[in-house]
Amino acid sequence: MRKRRTVDVRAMPGTAANAVDERLQIASPLRALFNKVFPDHWSFLLGEIALFSFIILLLTGTFLTLFFDPSMEEVVYNGSYTPLRGVEMSRAFETALNLSFDVRGGLIMRQMHHWAALVFMASIVIHMLRVFFTGAFRKPREMNWVIGILLFWLGFVEGFAGYGLPDDALSGTGLRITHAIILSVPVVGTWVANSLFGGEFPGTGEIIPRLYIAHVLLIPAILLGLIAAHVGLVFKQKHAQWPGPGRTERNVVGERMFPRYAIKQGGFFAIVAAVIALMGGLLVINPVWLFGPYEAAVVSAASQPDWYVMFLDGSTRLFPPWEIRAFGHTVSPVFWPTVVLPGILTVLPLLYPFIEARLTKDKRSHNLLQRPRDVPHRTALGAMAVAFYLVLTLSGGNDVISETFDISLNAMTWAGRIGMLLVPPLAYYVAYRICLGLQQHDREVLVHGVETGIIRRLPDGRFIEVHQPLAPADEHGHAELDYAGWVVPKKMNRLGALGPAIKGFFYPIERPADAPVSPGHPPVSPRGKQEELEDSSRR
Amino acid sequence: MSAQTTDSPSVTTAVDVDDEGRTRFDIVREGARQDGIEIVHYEPPFPVPGTKGERRLQRVVITLFLLTGLFATAFVLIYILWPWEYDRTAWAPNLYTPMLGLTLGLSLASVGFGIMTWGKKLLPHEISIQDRHDGASTPEDRRVTTATLLYMGEELGLKRRKALGLSLLAGLAPVGAAIAAPLIGGMIRDPHKPVSDGGGPPMMTTAWREGIRLTHHDGAPIRPEEVSAGGQITVFPGIPNGASNEHADSPTLLIHLRSQDAEQLRERLYPINAGGLWGNFVAYSKICTHAGCPASLYEQQTNRLLCPCHQSQFLITDNARPIFGPATRRLPMLPITVDDEGFFVAQSDYKVPIGPGFWERP
Numbered sequence: 076m077r078k079r080r081t082v083d084v085r086a087m088p089g090t091a092a093n094a095v096d097e098r099l100q101i102a103s104p105l106r107a108l109f110n111k112v113f114p115d116h117w118s119f120l121l122g123e124i125a126l127f128s129f130i131i132l133l134l135t136g137t138f139l140t141l142f143f144d145p146s147m148e149e150v151v152y153n154g155s156y157t158p159l160r161g162v163e164m165s166r167a168f169e170t171a172l173n174l175s176f177d178v179r180g181g182l183i184m185r186q187m188h189h190w191a192a193l194v195f196m197a198s199i200v201i202h203m204l205r206v207f208f209t210g211a212f213r214k215p216r217e218m219n220w221v222i223g224i225l226l227f228w229l230g231f232v233e234g235f236a237g238y239g240l241p242d243d244a245l246s247g248t249g250l251r252i253t254h255a256i257i258l259s260v261p262v263v264g265t266w267v268a269n270s271l272f273g274g275e276f277p278g279t280g281e282i283i284p285r286l287y288i289a290h291v292l293l294i295p296a297i298l299l300g301l302i303a304a305h306v307g308l309v310f311k312q313k314h315a316q317w318p319g320p321g322r323t324e325r326n327v328v329g330e331r332m333f334p335r336y337a338i339k340q341g342g343f344f345a346i347v348a349a350v351i352a353l354m355g356g357l358l359v360i361n362p363v364w365l366f367g368p369y370e371a372a373v374v375s376a377a378s379q380p381d382w383y384v385m386f387l388d389g390s391t392r393l394f395p396p397w398e399i400r401a402f403g404h405t406v407s408p409v410f411w412p413t414v415v416l417p418g419i420l421t422v423l424p425l426l427y428p429f430i431e432a433r434l435t436k437d438k439r440s441h442n443l444l445q446r447p448r449d450v451p452h453r454t455a456l457g458a459m460a461v462a463f464y465l466v467l468t469l470s471g472g473n474d475v476i477s478e479t480f481d482i483s484l485n486a487m488t489w490a491g492r493i494g495m496l497l498v499p500p501l502a503y504y505v506a507y508r509i510c511l512g513l514q515q516h517d518r519e520v521l522v523h524g525v526e527t528g529i530i531r532r533l534p535d536g537r538f539i540e541v542h543q544p545l546a547p548a549d550e551h552g553h554a555e556l557d558y559a560g561w562v563v564p565k566k567m568n569r570l571g572a573l574g575p576a577i578k579g580f581f582y583p584i585e586r587p588a589d590a591p592v593s594p595g596h597p598p599v600s601p602r603g604k605q606e607e608l609e610d611s612s613r614r
Numbered sequence: 615m616s617a618q619t620t621d622s623p624s625v626t627t628a629v630d631v632d633d634e635g636r637t638r639f640d641i642v643r644e645g646a647r648q649d650g651i652e653i654v655h656y657e658p659p660f661p662v663p664g665t666k667g668e669r670r671l672q673r674v675v676i677t678l679f680l681l682t683g684l685f686a687t688a689f690v691l692i693y694i695l696w697p698w699e700y701d702r703t704a705w706a707p708n709l710y711t712p713m714l715g716l717t718l719g720l721s722l723a724s725v726g727f728g729i730m731t732w733g734k735k736l737l738p739h740e741i742s743i744q745d746r747h748d749g750a751s752t753p754e755d756r757r758v759t760t761a762t763l764l765y766m767g768e769e770l771g772l773k774r775r776k777a778l779g780l781s782l783l784a785g786l787a788p789v790g791a792a793i794a795a796p797l798i799g800g801m802i803r804d805p806h807k808p809v810s811d812g813g814g815p816p817m818m819t820t821a822w823r824e825g826i827r828l829t830h831h832d833g834a835p836i837r838p839e840e841v842s843a844g845g846q847i848t849v850f851p852g853i854p855n856g857a858s859n860e861h862a863d864s865p866t867l868l869i870h871l872r873s874q875d876a877e878q879l880r881e882r883l884y885p886i887n888a889g890g891l892w893g894n895f896v897a898y899s900k901i902c903t904h905a906g907c908p909a910s911l912y913e914q915q916t917n918r919l920l921c922p923c924h925q926s927q928f929l930i931t932d933n934a935r936p937i938f939g940p941a942t943r944r945l946p947m948l949p950i951t952v953d954d955e956g957f958f959v960a961q962s963d964y965k966v967p968i969g970p971g972f973w974e975r976p
Contacts, residue, residue, distance in 0.1 A: 107649045112744035149858075155700040163858075176700045180693060182711045183718075215748065248907055251862075252923060255905040255970035265817060265972045269805035275816040276906070277859050313746055321654075327744045331651065335740070338733030345726030349719045356715005371862035372848050372900055374908045376922040391905065391940060392924045398942035398971060407971030408940050409905055440748050474925060484925055485938055 113336050114316035114329035118205045120343060124198035127347040128191045129302065135188040136291065142178050144170045145240060145287035147280030156364050164242075164368035167283050171241035171363050187355030192234050194351060196383040199227050207427075207457050209444040211315045213437070217428040219308045222301055224425050229298050231383060236290040238361075238381055242283055245361070247369025248378050251276060252391075259410035277371070317444050318560035324442045377475050385471030386464055390416050393470050393491045448517075449560060451510035458506035459499040466494045517563045521545060521556040527567055543567065646742065655741035671735050678728030685721035692717060806974070817974065818967045820851075820899075821861040822948060827852030828868060828897070828958040835957035838895060841870040846912050848900060849958070863968055865900040865908060866948050867919070868958065869930055875917055878931045886965050887933055890949035892958070897948040898934045899968040902926055904941035906970045919945070943971070 083090075096102050146166035152159050154169070155176040174181040203223060206212055212220035235253075239246045254276045257268040273281030313327050322328045330336050354360075367373075380388055390412035399406040431453065432438065447454040469476065470491035477484040524544035532538055545564070546554040564570055643653050660668040698710040750756065772779055806815045827835045828849040833856065841847055846869040850857040856864065871879060876894035883890075890896070898919070902909040907923035918937070919928040926941030928934040934945035946968050949961035967975055 106645050110646045110649045110651050110742075110744075112651055112742045157700075157702060179698055180711075180714060183714045186711070186715075247859075248923065251907060252905045258970055258972040261973050263973075265805040265974055266802070268972075269803045269817075270801045273801075274803055275805075276862050312748075313744070321741075321743065325746050325748070327746060328741060330740050331646070331653075331742050335733050335737045338729055338737070342726045342728070342730030342733060345722050345729065349722035349726055352715055352722055353719030354715075356712050356719060369859065371859050372850070372857075372865035372908050372910070374910060374922055376911065378922060388924075394940050396926075396936060396940050396942040403976045404973050405971040405975040406973070407904075408942055409970060412940075442746060442748065474922065488925060488939065 109331065109333040111310075111332045112313075112327045112329045113332060114314055114322075114327055115336070116317055118209070119314065121198055121202040121205055123340065123343060124347055125195055125202060126302065126306070127344045128195040128198065128351065129298070130344075131191040131348055131351055132188060132195060133295070135184050135191065136295075138184045139174065139181075139188060140291055142170060142174050142181060143167070143240070143287075145283045147242070147283055159364060159367065162368065165283070167240065167242040168363070168368045171243065175364060183352075183355050186358070186360050187351055188237075189360045190354040190358070191351050192237065193360075193381060193383075194347075194354075196227075196230055196234060196381075199223075199230055200383070203227065204457065204461070208447040208454060209315075210441065210450060210453065211444055212428045213441040214428075214432065215312055215440045216308075216315070219305060219312075220428055221425055222305045222308070224421065226298065226301050226305065228421060229294055229301065233290060233294040233298065234381060235384060236286045236294065238384075239286050240283060240290060241361075241363045242369050243361075243363035244366040244369050244373060244375070245363075245378055247277070247371075248374055249380055249384075250282065250369075251371070255407070255409055256413045259407040260414060261404070261406055261410070277369075313442070315442050315444050322443065324440070327442075377478070379472055379475070382468070386467035387413055387417065387471075389467035389470030389473070389491065392473065392488060393467070393495055395492070443560065446560060448510040448513040451507045451514075454510050455503040455507040459503040462502035463495065463499045466491060466498050470495075516565075517558060520563050520565055521558060522553050524548070524552075524554065525565060525567055525570060543570065545570075650745040650747075652743045653740060654743055656738055657740070658738040659735060668736070671731065675728050675732050675736070678724045678731065681724040682721050682728065685717045685724060689714060689717035689721060817972060819963055820968060821853060821856060821864040822851050822866075822960045822963045824960065824962050825953070826960050827953070828866070828950065828960065829856060831857045833857065835955075836868065837956050838870075838893065838952065838958070841868060841895070843870050843872050843894065844914050845870050848908075848910070849897070851960070863901060866897050867900045867910070867912070868895060868897045868950075869912070870895055871917075871931070875931045879933070882932045884933050887947045887949075890947045890961070892950045892952055895950065895958070896930065897950045897958075897960075898928075898930065898945040899948065899964060900945075901969040902941060903936070903943040903945060903968070904939070904970060909945065 144166050148166040149163055150166050150169050152162050152164055152169055152172065154160070154173055156172055159172065171185075174185055176182070206220065206223065235249070239250050239253075254268055254272060257271065258264045260267065269275065271282065271285065272278035314329075316322055316327060316329070319328070366375075379385060391409060394408055394412040396408055397411075398408050447457075470487070473487040473491060474484060476482065477487045524542035527541045527543050529541040530538055531541055542552070544552065544554045546556050548554045639656075646653055692710075692713045696710050696713060697704070697706045699707060701707045751759075767773070770778075805817050808815055829835050829852040831848070831850065833850075833852065835852060836847070836849060846867055849866050849868045851861060851864050853861075855861065871894045873894055876891070876896075879896065880891065900908045900910060902921040902923065904921065904924055904926045907921050909919045909921035909926065909928060911920040911922055912918075913920060917929060917931045919930055919934065920926070921928075921939070921941070924940050926939035927937050928941070928945050929937050933947065936942060936944065946964040946966050948964055950958055951961050953959045
């Protein structure tokens, strides 16, 4: 027995670990957690950007609540921003201005919050596209796909509620349109609108406080819960992986979570935060002081919502003036593009995994991802959806486009109306053909080999390109290689035909000691003439 | 664990954790195996410690970490010392937020890239394979759990004692309603309840009444001479707070038509709008009949009103009929006249509800 010192610093970590384990028995689960294997690919980081920007949203948002007062009380502005002094406005708008001018560092927090929200929505959409195009939503991950769609719409509503809070001219206009959208719902619309706003628009001051509590408490709480479920399911079901050497449906090939994977995640978080901080500091967003307080009679041209709402703005602009009036009732033309269309756009993707499984009679579990080219129908459908979305989003800014490029506004609207119907099928066809072409090229390389760029002239005067087969070839120069669902090398340097990249930016810092292949040596040791060179003419 | 490389996954001999000869990496690998993980490739980027390349990378990471501190310190100093209070004329306060963003961003970027370089370039590159245990649980587990669930049902006697379950349902359903009632009920406002000052339900009426003056934003009444031919102004009901958002349905556009345009309008005037003009002056609701934005962009040459939100266009020489875009209904006309003192007044409220359509709208 060692003599006990008062404080044995070196033994402290051990003692602490011992104390914790005696109480919680976590040695084994902790090790399993450290050792959990994650497959690595850049496209798996897109969802993480959303998670990281959500954390930044929580942090900056909490700061903002300390200074913002969602009150509709009428006040006269008397703060630092001289152009608006003496103007009557709501307390909400006044505190939004104070956050920008009278709170030290408040403006950068406001702008970081707004930029983080835009990045949050953008990364959700791009992450969703990745999951869709690679088939990661298939069994057993349908549930997480459904949660993901819900997260998108919750983020949408959350962002829109936040956009409405400052009570500036833009947010008021947005609320005005929202009010019209709710009004348009048959039978209950008037009741719902009147109840939510506490009276005829803009109501007696209820809507902003209600939006506020939804924005800072209700929706974030649900978002947080769903994000936890989303990440938890990824953890439980283990991440899907790309096909590749040693990768099967029954395993995960990658690196253990600690230390390398976790460290890379930590670094990535800091970089996402850095980008948002740079945007928040350097790029002005939502300058409410230029818009002024909301007045029902005032609007300016080019009042666009945040980008993720623009597709609905676009659909509203494009929809023809079709109003149903019968039996003393009215269904406004706003109803179809802003209530029915989003309804369809929610239900269809929610059901897509099940529809696809039903149509392809596929009941197996899938842990290997698919390259978009290998599932041309799905890829083409996705391209169609993206094209539809893009036409609507561009139409949401068609007034800005028509002004910038001096195009007739009415022509832009008609282009959108026709484009909305024509471009998606066209996108379907083009994407489908591109998929088939890419598939064909993969197969061709597998059979005939990689183009070397070496042109040979045959004795009879013909020119042929020499191909490097990827496997021992038969007498016709054809190799028998199966497509493995993964990248087929198509350039000679992919085969190691060029020397390894030499490290160092300005000058080489170390010579590759015993480079197996270097530019001086033949790239692939000749296996025999028949195998190495292929006569294209015999194809 | 400097240069442990096991390229073959077939090495499955168990390592005795208590064996004196084992390295720490052996224990790690053995532990991983117990979790169904095989570390098949483990290769430090610098097998020989202290090479030029390794030292260079270390220097890069160290520099990045020191830069982090530098930029973070700069951020704090700028936060405290830089003039930040709004001043239109000075350049420095305008740069306060950009300087904060720049230093904070660079600081975070430095630490991010530093950590990233450490993790990616200095830590051993590894390939591990973990087994997946996909699909359903074992048939035995499922049988046992099913039996447990069914037995629970039997214990409760749901089948034998049906009245219990039904009465519980009958008891709980009103409780759900009782919880929902105050949550939803507190918010409900009847849109059809007439407003206090006479008039009909708020959806159908505005603040305009017979004899209410057309006023500027500041409440000053308007004489015909104030608007030149071809001009237009936004007018509000001449009542207390008439120009505030309290009467968001009442903003109106007063347009002084050129005589030939006024002539055209009189020819095309709908019966409901008859007598609504005063001289060559006409007043239309400013609230777009599509989604409620102010339809405020007035194109003098073509006599069109354009709503900047969704680009509905209304022809003011034809009862403000929509001629392009998603709006279906014309902008309601406010019948106007001039009172004894020579100011514009409304003859009555709008004849039809203004603004976007709704279910109860006839």
